[in-house]
Amino acid sequence: MIGVETRKETMVRSSSSKKQKKPKKESSLWWMYLPALAVVSFFILYPFISGIKISFTNWNGFSQTYDYIGFNQYKRMFSDPDTWLVVKNTLLYGLGSTLFQNVIGLMYALLLNQSIRMRSFARTIVYLPVIISPLIMGYIWYFFFAFQGGALNDILILLGIDKINALGDPSINTWLIVFVNTFQFVGIAMIIYLAGLQSISKDFYEAAEIDGASAFQQFRTITLPLLMPSITINMVINIIGGLKLFDVIIALTGGGPGYASQSMSTFMYDLYFNRQDAGYAATQGILMAFIILIISLAALVFFKRKEVEA
Amino acid sequence: MNYMNKRKKIVLSAAALIIGLIHMVPFYILVTTALKAKGDFSSKWVFPDKPAIENFSEAWETANLSSAFYNTSIITVFSALLLIIFGSMAAYPLARRQTKLNKFIFMLFVAIMVIPPLTALVPLYQLVVDIGMMNTHEIAIFNNVAAYMPLAIFLYAGFIRSTIPKELEEAAKIDGASTLGIFFKVVFPLLKPVTASILIISCVYIWNDYQFAIFFLQAEEVKTITVALAGFFGENANRMNLVAAAAIMATLPMVILFLLLQKHFVKGLASGSVKG
Structure with missing residues (x-):
């Protein structure tokens, strides 16, 4: 009720009071963000800082005592072949999914931006997996790729080809994880590109048409440069999402065989809960935060710069 | 075209x-x-x-899905509620009062947004054990609230800055309303569009969460849908039909909501992804 009254009042006064006042010293009203700050400090900031401390110990995760061992965990991390395998997988999941999500998402957006039939059907179905739990999406694809009774092998049997153990083969299963992650989140890329496409004025294309530009030339000189802001957003969110991938891996391969398809998240989980190697797990966590931060910032700066050039 | x-x-x-x-x-x-x-x-x-069809009832029983649905619902509803109340309250001074302190705090929230909270899994787990909150709804709620709070604040602050006229609050202030009164009676009702987006983002993410739940909700009576399903999958690897039936039931509520409110879902989730 108050809202309505004051709004009327505002209409009248906003025109006249535009320039006159420079308010007296403002108070920060800090008590209003105190609850939010307390929760975030307690459950994110504090653990993050004490994680740095734990990374300098040989703590096993449950005993009361532990020793400070300096940079030993860091030395161990950089000389551990598992670290590099896991970092390599993490980069594949992050950068691979980002590439596919953006290329396919842009293609879908270009198609589904046209006034054609089946447009909203396709958009809905492509977007649907975004709202499903990544763990469950992993299981759904597990039913497809499973060695025993999976839908893929049902086809191979019908064709008289030998069944394949796609999820157990380390040269295939990391790519299947990229595939499933792409399948799940290509809808977000598509939607962001659709919004970007709809914000481009039709006048550009009409002018280009008059100049006799081909469809491809129009795409290269009009669509792509004007889509740069959408590309930046998509790149950054897909990279972050892919680099911290966890659920899909658990559902599809459990990280196996051995460590073959582990990401940094699943590796950390394994070190802590299965190998009681808490100090080392904390060190891996710091490396992971560092990698995500560096790569996403690099992507942000790189694509922002492209936006300016375009 | x-x-x-x-x-x-x-x-x-x-x-x-x-x-x-x-x-x-x-x-x-x-x-x-x-x-x-x-x-x-x-x-x-x-x-x-x-x-x-009987696969569904069997899966519902053996996977203990009624308890899982209850736990997931409780955690989702309370997390979303706290995110909206504390997130909007926090965003208001951060958007309106550009003091040095507020600028710093806002930057802090933005910085936290980039780092996935689970990179600090080891100390977080230890903290939860130490304060005796293992296997409680509360810890799941706190973790989710902390994880999505920076995003909520970011979205609320952006919305307040760009669409809520300052004059409105000044007028209410002249009427003698308290700061909190102004916020909840004048500002908050105008935040409906962004509140809807945050509600959708947090409900989808928290409903689907597995990463937090798997660590902190291992006891049978607090298991959420995803944890129950993962356990069920482990025990019934040779009975895929039951796992599939359970997976369908687990996703159905969100899918139905999505099909009914598609426009809002797409818009809400898109605004949440624009945090880069």
Whole structure:
């Protein structure tokens, strides 16, 4: 009720009071963000800082005592072949999914931006997996790729080809994880590109048409440069999402065989809960935060710069 | 695009149809798998003659899904509620009062947004053990609230800055209302669009959460849907039809909500992803 009254009042006064006042010293009203700050400090900031401390110990995760061992965990991390395998997988999941999500998402957006039939059907179905739990999406694809009774092998049997153990083969299963992650989140890329496409004025294309530009030339000189802001957003969110991938891996391969398809998240989980190697797990966590931060910032700066050039 | 001829239009429509159908394949397989009777090892591409509906009730019972639905609902509702109340309250001074302290705090929230909270898994787990909150709804709620709070604040602050006229609050202040009164009676009702987005983002993410839940909710009575399903999958790897039936039931509420409120979902989730 108050809202309505004051709004009327505002209409009248906003025109006249535009320039006159420079308010007296403002108070920060800090008590209003105190609850939010307390929760975030307690459950994110504090653990993050004490994680740095734990990374300098040989703590096993449950005993009361532990020793400070300096940079030993860091030395161990950089000389551990598992670290590099896991970092390599993490980069594949992050950068691979980002590439596919953006290329396919842009293609879908270009198609589904046209006034054609089946447009909203396709958009809905492509977007649907975004709202499903990544763990469950992993299981759904597990039913497809499973060695025993999976839908893929049902086809191979019908064709008289030998069944394949796609999820157990380390040269295939990391790519299947990229595939499933792409399948799940290509809808977000598509939607962001659709919004970007709809914000481009039709006048550009009409002018280009008059100049006799081909469809491809129009795409290269009009669509792509004007889509740069959408590309930046998509790149950054897909990279972050892919680099911290966890659920899909658990559902599809459990990280196996051995460590073959582990990401940094699943590796950390394994070190802590299965190998009681808490100090080392904390060190891996710091490396992971560092990698995500560096790569996403690099992507942000790189694509922002492209936006300016375009 | 207006000059598209008929033939081209048909080809493109067919392409859209094919894309839609391809993306439906895993869901089709999910449904046929869920409807295969026990011991039916026929191809998953063939829809069973006699759909084994009883798989659903069996999966519901053995996976203990009623308890899981209850836990997930409680955690989702309370997390979303706290995110909205504390997130909007926090965003207000951060958007309006550009003091040095507030600028710093805002930057702090933005910085935290980039780092996935689970990189600090080891100390967080230890903290939760130390304060005796293992296997409680509260810890799941706190973790989720902390994880999505920076995003909520970011979205609220952006919305307040760009769309809520300052004069409104000044007018209310002259009327003698308290700061909190002004906020909840004047500002908060105007935040409806962004509140809807944050509600959708937090409900989808928290409902689907597995990463937090798997660490902190291991006891049977607090298991959420995803944790229950993962356990169920581990125990029934040779009975995929039951796992598939459970997976369908686990996703159905969100899918129905999505189909009913599609526009809001798409808009809300898109605004949440624009945090880069």
